[in-house]
Amino acid sequence: MLRIRILESDEIFEEQGRQRKMVLYILQQLVNALSYGSILGLLAVGYTMIYGILGLINFAHGEIFMIGAFSCYLFATVLNIPWVIAALLAIITSTISGLLLERFIYRPCIRRGGSVLTIFIISFAASILIRYLFMMFFTDTRRAFPIPAFFEKIYFVGGIVIGLRDILIFATTVVIMLIISYFVKYSKLGIAMRAVSYDKRTASFMGVNSTRIIKVVFMIGSMLAGISGLEYGLSFGIVNPSMGFNPGLTGFIAAVLGGIGNVPGAMIGGFIVGIGEILFVAILPAIYSPLRPLFIWILLFLILFLKPTGLFRPNVKFEGGWEE
Amino acid sequence: MLLSIENVTTGYEKAQVLKKVNISLEKGEIVALIGANGAGKTTSLRCITGIIKPWEGTIKFNNQKIDALESYEIVSLGISYCPEGRDIFANLSVYENLKMGGYLIKDRREFKSNLNRIYELFPRLQERCNQIAGSLSGGEQQMLAIGRAFMLKPSVLLLDEPSLGLAPILVESIFKVIQQINSSGTSILLVEQNVSLALELAERAYVLEKGEIKLSGESKDLRESEYVKNSYLGIR
Numbered sequence: 001m002l003r004i005r006i007l008e009s010d011e012i013f014e015e016q017g018r019q020r021k022m023v024l025y026i027l028q029q030l031v032n033a034l035s036y037g038s039i040l041g042l043l044a045v046g047y048t049m050i051y052g053i054l055g056l057i058n059f060a061h062g063e064i065f066m067i068g069a070f071s072c073y074l075f076a077t078v079l080n081i082p083w084v085i086a087a088l089l090a091i092i093t094s095t096i097s098g099l100l101l102e103r104f105i106y107r108p109c110i111r112r113g114g115s116v117l118t119i120f121i122i123s124f125a126a127s128i129l130i131r132y133l134f135m136m137f138f139t140d141t142r143r144a145f146p147i148p149a150f151f152e153k154i155y156f157v158g159g160i161v162i163g164l165r166d167i168l169i170f171a172t173t174v175v176i177m178l179i180i181s182y183f184v185k186y187s188k189l190g191i192a193m194r195a196v197s198y199d200k201r202t203a204s205f206m207g208v209n210s211t212r213i214i215k216v217v218f219m220i221g222s223m224l225a226g227i228s229g230l231e232y233g234l235s236f237g238i239v240n241p242s243m244g245f246n247p248g249l250t251g252f253i254a255a256v257l258g259g260i261g262n263v264p265g266a267m268i269g270g271f272i273v274g275i276g277e278i279l280f281v282a283i284l285p286a287i288y289s290p291l292r293p294l295f296i297w298i299l300l301f302l303i304l305f306l307k308p309t310g311l312f313r314p315n316v317k318f319e320g321g322w323e324e
Numbered sequence: 325m326l327l328s329i330e331n332v333t334t335g336y337e338k339a340q341v342l343k344k345v346n347i348s349l350e351k352g353e354i355v356a357l358i359g360a361n362g363a364g365k366t367t368s369l370r371c372i373t374g375i376i377k378p379w380e381g382t383i384k385f386n387n388q389k390i391d392a393l394e395s396y397e398i399v400s401l402g403i404s405y406c407p408e409g410r411d412i413f414a415n416l417s418v419y420e421n422l423k424m425g426g427y428l429i430k431d432r433r434e435f436k437s438n439l440n441r442i443y444e445l446f447p448r449l450q451e452r453c454n455q456i457a458g459s460l461s462g463g464e465q466q467m468l469a470i471g472r473a474f475m476l477k478p479s480v481l482l483l484d485e486p487s488l489g490l491a492p493i494l495v496e497s498i499f500k501v502i503q504q505i506n507s508s509g510t511s512i513l514l515v516e517q518n519v520s521l522a523l524e525l526a527e528r529a530y531v532l533e534k535g536e537i538k539l540s541g542e543s544k545d546l547r548e549s550e551y552v553k554n555s556y557l558g559i560r
């Protein structure tokens with residue numbers, strides 16, 4: 001027998017209200033996740049480009065990210081430089097740090113024929129070295145990242161709070177990603193980057209100086225990491241010398257998810273991981289929120305287990321030939 | 325003399341491959357290097373491209389020593405190399421591969437005209453210009469590799485085993501194109517396992533054995549030589 005339950009009118013309101021609250025909550029979390037996804041996307045692009053071209057996981061990439069954010073704090077708060085100039089200087093600082101890293105750590109090691117394992121360990125060492133140097137000089141206390149008042153503006157859209165900074169972070173990231181994608185897909189240098197990623201020696205037969213291409217890749221990757229660091233500072237408002245570790249790892253996993261070496265893939269991977277991580281925490285009851293890092297590790301496990309080449313076509317030559 | 329390898333001894337790490345090899349190439353010539361597997365044919369070509377440095381001896385191009393240069397610098401002098409086993413960029417499209425072939429061309433019009441020339445030589449490449457190169461058939465990949473190496477209109481083209489793994493009919497058409505490339509003014513140094521074909525195409529040839537030049541001379545003389553007949557042409 002069919003039983004129809006007739007809801008009292010205030011009960012209906014209550015039910016609707018609950019649903020509405022839930023939908024708003026999820027939407028709000030999605031909005032929050034967009035800036036986090038942007039941060040990870042920019043980081044992942046650097047990882048994927050450097051891995052693609054050198055076959056090395058640049059673990060110090062997270063530290064370049066930290067240098068971007070932390071140097072902006074130093075310039076703006078300690079040295080009292082106007083924010084916009086401080087931010088530009090911070091991007092330049094992180095770019096230069098990346099180039100120095102390539103020139104003085106990776107290049108000599110690769111020249112001497114360092115094996116994959118050697119380079120892997122060197123990259124870890126570089127990461128730890130930079131992090132602890134900063135901790136030694138500045139201590140690891142958390143500092144307030146300088147956020148210009150202009151960014152603090154907040155909009156209410158149908159019950160959702162959207163900060164101007166979230167919009168700006170997302171918009172900047174999308175613009176940068178479009179430019180980078182276009183550059184990698186159509187420019188001669190971009191094609192050369194993919195060619196060098198695939199096969200350095202054959203690329204040299206075309207007259208491509210791969211050392212130069214590698215420099216360009218480190219430059220772009222580190223610049224993006226710096227911008228990502230600034231976005232992190234703006235979004236979370238806190239910087240400290242060890243801040244690069246977690247986003248660094250997460251960004252790397254986003255790059256794996258997107259198919260290593262695939263630049264647009266890394267961007268999409270960044271958004272998927274960022275949104276996934278935020279929603280993972282948002283949907284679980286509050287007491288489980290310390291489980292947040294678990295999400296990326298489960299994800300990494302699933303990728304490696306189900307589709308180790310990532311969601312999109314990777315851009316590197318794998319052992320045993322290349323498949324589409 | 326356009327290109328000359330003079331008294332070159334070299335190898336990989338400790339394993340010596342070439343022993344005092346002398347090879348020369350004049351303008352407009354097709355010269356073949358023939359010999360068994362492991363005789364040092366590919367090593368000779370690699371030595372010219374600069375990925376292997378000579379231990380002793382020199383390599384000269386237009387009377388300029390080039391053996392100390394990096395491979396990417398040697399390409400810019402006008403020596404292109406089409407590697408063994410094609411080595412196309414399988415992750416790039418056919419067009420992007422050719423674009424890489426013309427990496428050193430600054431002028432857009434020159435690039436266009438060279439590209440069109442390749443498309444004329446290999447119409448198949450134009451049909452597939454947007455296809456990912458890794459999905460091409462073996463023959464098409466070989467065409468792409470040759471086309472890519474010819475994009476710069478080099479004065480010397482080093483071809484390593486262009487017939488490797490191809491059906492006889494394809495080999496014939498690829499050799500025709502090699503002749504066309506030669507007649508447009510590019511000298512060719514060819515490494516080939518298929519000795520009878522190589523001797524047909526080339527004006528001169530060197531026979532390499534265990535890293536040394538065993539014989540050299542005009543192709544027609546080599547074809548008649550008892551040694552070549554017995555060892556490579558299988559005529560008794």
